[in-house]
Amino acid sequence: xxxxxxxxxxxxxxxxxxxxxxxxxxxxxxxxxxxxxxxxxxxxxxxxxxxxxxxxxxxxxxxxxxxxxxxxxxxxxxxxxxxxxxxxxxxxxxxxxxxxxxxxxxxxxxxxxxxxxxxxxxxxxxxxxxxxxxxxxxxxxxxxxxxxxxxxxxxxxxxxxxxxxxxxxxxxxxxxxxxxxxxxxxxxxxxxxxxxxxxxxxxxxxxxxxxxxxxxxxxxxxxxxxxxxxxxxxxxxxxxxxxxxxxxxxxxxxxxxxxxxxx
Ligand code: DGL
Numbered sequence: 001x002x003x004x005x006x007x008x009x010x011x012x013x014x015x016x017x018x019x020x021x022x023x024x025x026x027x028x029x030x031x032x033x034x035x036x037x038x039x040x041x042x043x044x045x046x047x048x049x050x051x052x053x054x055x056x057x058x059x060x061x062x063x064x065x066x067x068x069x070x071x072x073x074x075x076x077x078x079x080x081x082x083x084x085x086x087x088x089x090x091x092x093x094x095x096x097x098x099x100x101x102x103x104x105x106x107x108x109x110x111x112x113x114x115x116x117x118x119x120x121x122x123x124x125x126x127x128x129x130x131x132x133x134x135x136x137x138x139x140x141x142x143x144x145x146x147x148x149x150x151x152x153x154x155x156x157x158x159x160x161x162x163x164x165x166x167x168x169x170x171x172x173x174x175x176x177x178x179x180x181x182x183x184x185x186x187x188x189x190x191x192x193x194x195x196x197x198x199x200x201x202x203x204x205x206x207x208x209x210x211x212x213x214x215x216x217x218x219x220x221x222x223x224x225x226x227x228x229x230x231x232x233x234x235x236x237x238x239x240x241x242x243x244x245x246x247x248x249x250x251x252x253x254x255x256x257x258x259x260x261x262x263x
Contacts, residue, residue, distance in 0.1 A: 001230070002066040002222050004214070005030045005059050007052075009040040011153040011246070012146070012186030013071030014253055016094060019207035020069065020214050021232070021254065027218075029232035031255050032059050036237035040074040041115025041143050041184070048117070049079045055237065057086050058263040066222045069214060070094060071185050073206075074115045077123040090217045096124060096183030097204045102132040104202050105179040109136045111170050111201075114183030116141035124183075138177060142166050149186035153249055158193050167197055179204060234258045 004024075006017045010033050017031055037043065037051045052075045056068060068091045070076045070083065076093030083091050096118065101110045110132060118124055119141035128137045145166055152158050170176050180198065182188050182205040191203060234250045236243050239260035247258045 002027045002218055003030065003064055004028065005032060005056070005063070005065040005068045006071050007032050007034075007056055007059070007068065007075075008070075008072040008185060009034050009038045009074070010146070010186065011150050012184060012189065013069075014153070015185050015188035015205065016069060016071035016207050016210050018253070019211040023211040023215055024218065026230055028230055029255075030059065030063055030065065030235060031232065031250075032056075032235040032261065034237045035243055039115070039143050039146050040072060041117040041141065041146060043117065045078050045117075048075060049082050052079045053082045053086050055261065055263065056083060058261065059235065060087055060089065062261075062263075065089065067214065067217060068092065069210060071210070073183050073185060074117040077118055077121040090221055092210060092213050092217065094185060094206045094210055096127060096181050097206045097209070098127045098137070098181060099131040100209075101179045101181045101202075101204045102135055104204065105135060105177075107178045108134070109138070109175055109177045109179075111138045111140065111177035111180045112183050113140050113142065113145070113167075113180055113187055115146060116143060118183055136175070136177075138170065140166070140170070145190065146184060146186045149189040152189055152193075154245055155249060158190065160193065160197075163190070163193055164197055167194070171198055176201075178202065181205075232256060235261045237261055 006013050070093045080093045119139040148158050179202045188205045232255050234255040
């Protein structure tokens, strides 16, 4: 049995946690979100690296973590080298699924929907040149939809007018994308709403690929047999009234308790 830490700024990492836990149910899960520094997509690169490295290192030491999943593209596209230098265990990142999208598109036009941080990163631009050469990749960075995904998870209605406003230029016209990369882990939580506005468009995320990578690392590097009795708990960096309201939705995702990290 392994202790697996899944980390994000907020609720988006649940879309990754869901895939990993479905594939690998017999392990202990720690879902940690840095809501005190949310949204990560608006943080400077230096602030993000510092916040994320300090918190993840603390969680790893405190809970004898065997493997970390940075279930946040905004953090993964910049903080993985620092995290890997600070930790001795495997660290799996989540990056925008440009590679599979490039094989799926029929009209050669891909939309990358991510955070402002992710669309501005050199890492992302490199992914595009490497895996989608000759294709049109349209970039859109939005924090508004990250916040909508948080609202949805907390049981509030999604603002469809806002969603439509953000996606408008991809919904009409000749050169609209036929494939959308959900390059922020919050966006698969809005799958149904995005599908409603962009019917026929293929939505691609990284959940499956990350779960496969974790399974491979557990079998080859961590090498711990699984067990029948498992625990899954959530941790945040600020347990205020807003965060407390997440206790019930998190329980619905199989996370039995929500605590504040003291570090
Ligand atoms: N879920 C995150 C991502 O994948 C970050 C959202 C945010 O905090 O801006 O990029």
